[in-house]
Amino acid sequence: MIAELKKTAEAKMVKTLESLKNDLLKIRTGRAHVGLLDHVQVDYYGSPVPVNQVANITLVDARTLGVQPWEKNMVQKVEKAIRDSDLGLNPATQGDLIRVPMPALTEERRKEMNKVVKNEGEGAKVAIRNLRRDANTHLKDALKKGEIPEDDERRAQDDVQKLTDKFIAEVDKMLAAKEAELMQI
Template identity: 70%
Template sequence: MIADVKKNAEHKMQRSLEMLKADFAKVRTGRAHTGLLDHVMVDYYGSPTPVPQVASVTLVDARTLGVTAWEKKLMGQIEKAIRDSDLGLNPANSGDIIRVPMPALTEERRRDLTKVVRSEAENARVSIRNVRRDANDQLKKLLKDKSISEDDERRGQDEVQKLTDKHIVEVDKMLQAKEAELMAI
């Protein structure tokens, strides 16, 4: 029973880390990467569809993405979707390929993005602590139901705390790496 609680908690904490990684990927740095357009939606025959499902996204160079639509008539819609997204990008349509240059980040914008990244990391930490609280509540319920002894409950809480500490250290490492990436010129 304690192993189930611990396994469930670890799974949820790992999911929090994956969500943080996905959130960090949405924060734009000065470099281009193909995952940047994963969340940009294009109207594809009446349904919102992510750009990578209607076009191929490639790296032209370190600061430029190339988007080639699979259907030529979608080029204008893709260009409009990228321009209207909150990424602050200005695509240029050259007929068969849309070039999306990554503008250099100003120092002020880098600081703003650092604040956003810190906020995302804090949300991940809170999520992990909530998982710890839920796991500890489950252990207390097992103790109350006399399914486990007090020693087992204490040992289980210690293991859950170790899991929590491990995952929070991982969040801090991810935050440090993302901040370094943002502040690199």
């Protein structure tokens, strides 16, 4: 029972890290990467679908994305969807290729993005701590019901705390890497 509880807590903490990683990918750093447009929706015959399902997204260079819709009639719709997104990008069409240059970030914008990164990280840390609390609550309930001895409950709580510390350190590492990436010019 204790092993299953720890395994469940660890699996949920891994999911929290994955979620943070995806959230951090969406934060623009001035460098181009193909995952930047993943959440941009385009109207495809009446249905909103992600851009990467109607076009091929490539890196033209370090600061430019190339978006090539698979259908010629989708070029204008994809360009409009990118322009209207919350990313602040200004795409330019050349034939059937849409070039999306990444504007350089100002110092003020970089600091603002750092605040967003810290906020995302704090949210992930809170989620991990909540998972620790839930695991400890289950352990205390099992102790009260007499399902586990007190020594095992204490050891399990220590293990859950070590797991929590490990994942919070991982969150800190991810945040430091993203902040360093943001501050690069």
